Amino acid sequence: MTELAIGVDIGGTKMHAAAVDRTGRIVLERIAPTLAQEGGEAVLLRALELTGAVLAEAERLSGARLAGIGIGSAGQIDFATGKVAYAGETMPGWTGIPLGAAVKERFGLPVWTDNDVNVFAVGEKALGAAREFDHFVCLMLGTGVGGAIMEGGRLVRGAFGGAGELGHLSVNFDGPRCYCGNYGCLELYASGTGIARLAREQAAAETAAAGTDKADGAAGVPEGGSEGPDSHAVIRGWLAGEPWAVRIMDKVVLALGTGISSLVHTFNPQAVIIGGGVAATGEPLMAAIRERVKAQTYPSMGGHLRILPAGLGAGAGVIGAAAQVWVYG
Numbered sequence: 001m002t003e004l005a006i007g008v009d010i011g012g013t014k015m016h017a018a019a020v021d022r023t024g025r026i027v028l029e030r031i032a033p034t035l036a037q038e039g040g041e042a043v044l045l046r047a048l049e050l051t052g053a054v055l056a057e058a059e060r061l062s063g064a065r066l067a068g069i070g071i072g073s074a075g076q077i078d079f080a081t082g083k084v085a086y087a088g089e090t091m092p093g094w095t096g097i098p099l100g101a102a103v104k105e106r107f108g109l110p111v112w113t114d115n116d117v118n119v120f121a122v123g124e125k126a127l128g129a130a131r132e133f134d135h136f137v138c139l140m141l142g143t144g145v146g147g148a149i150m151e152g153g154r155l156v157r158g159a160f161g162g163a164g165e166l167g168h169l170s171v172n173f174d175g176p177r178c179y180c181g182n183y184g185c186l187e188l189y190a191s192g193t194g195i196a197r198l199a200r201e202q203a204a205a206e207t208a209a210a211g212t213d214k215a216d217g218a219a220g221v222p223e224g225g226s227e228g229p230d231s232h233a234v235i236r237g238w239l240a241g242e243p244w245a246v247r248i249m250d251k252v253v254l255a256l257g258t259g260i261s262s263l264v265h266t267f268n269p270q271a272v273i274i275g276g277g278v279a280a281t282g283e284p285l286m287a288a289i290r291e292r293v294k295a296q297t298y299p300s301m302g303g304h305l306r307i308l309p310a311g312l313g314a315g316a317g318v319i320g321a322a323a324q325v326w327v328y329g
């Protein structure tokens with residue numbers, strides 16, 4: 001009999017539910033917009049509806065047994081109760097939502113609920129790039145920067161479910177103030193929005209250096225619309241060897257190298273697994289990060305470290321969420 005787990009991945013922009021088998025194969029899936037601005041209760045109802053739709057469809061598959069539901073959500077999650085302990089401005093009213101309990105009550109199946117990057121780490125450990133590691137750190141480089149830490153095969157959660165907020169590891173105490181309160185957080189340099197911010201800063205510096213007119217020519221940051229070039233344009237330019245993009249990405253790589261080096265000195269992990277849209281750049285970015293980390297860590301720790309791209313790809317969110325069912329069930 002086929003055994004399936006339902007994985008639900010709730011992000012600030014979209015929610016994704018899927019029926020996943022033990023090998024991590026997505027059997028069926030549905031995606032819906034989160035519409036976070038409608039508030040926490042509305043998001044919860046939409047998540048229940050989406051989960052119910054996938055469950056009903058999975059039940060119709062002849063011979064499938066549903067083993068449970070695993071949820072990964074943006075924000076700080078209390079793993080023991082499945083409650084959202086804290087969610088930022090991108091998901092207003094999500095704080096305090098009894099997510100796990102509501103899903104359990106509605107569907108009567110075992111439910112596990114955790115932070116989205118924690119479940120990403122669970123998925124990478126069970127089925128992805130971290131299969132052979134018990135001590136590793138995950139970094140998700142997307143719109144923001146998320147993180148998770150696995151130590152001795154167990155997630156490090158901290159006292160209130162907040163451990164692993166690696167985007168708010170400072171890499172520059174002289175840097176700009178972050179919305180978390182700290183200065184020069186990794187997220188301000190290594191996220192999609194952070195890279196775009198560096199491009200705007202560099203364009204402004206070029207304009208100032210050139211007097212009243214923006215510096216023109218091949219060496220300058222291209223206009224790229226009113227917001228300037230986005231992170232994709234910067235990365236494309238970097239891969240093509242364009243000097244303006246190389247200058248920006250040198251900072252991004254230095255920030256990542258500095259942050260990861262601090263993590264290496266703190267946790268002495270076997271591996272750092274890097275996922276998210278920015279990491280989709282693949283090997284050139286990995287190679288640049290490896291070189292920096294090697295130069296900035298004790299050889300006894302950095303020398304043995306593996307820095308690897310995530311193994312699960314675009315479905316990593318739901319596959320990791322569902323993997324909780326196999327790991328904890």
Ligand SMILES: [Zn+2]
Binds near residue numbers: 182
């Ligand atoms: Zn911060």
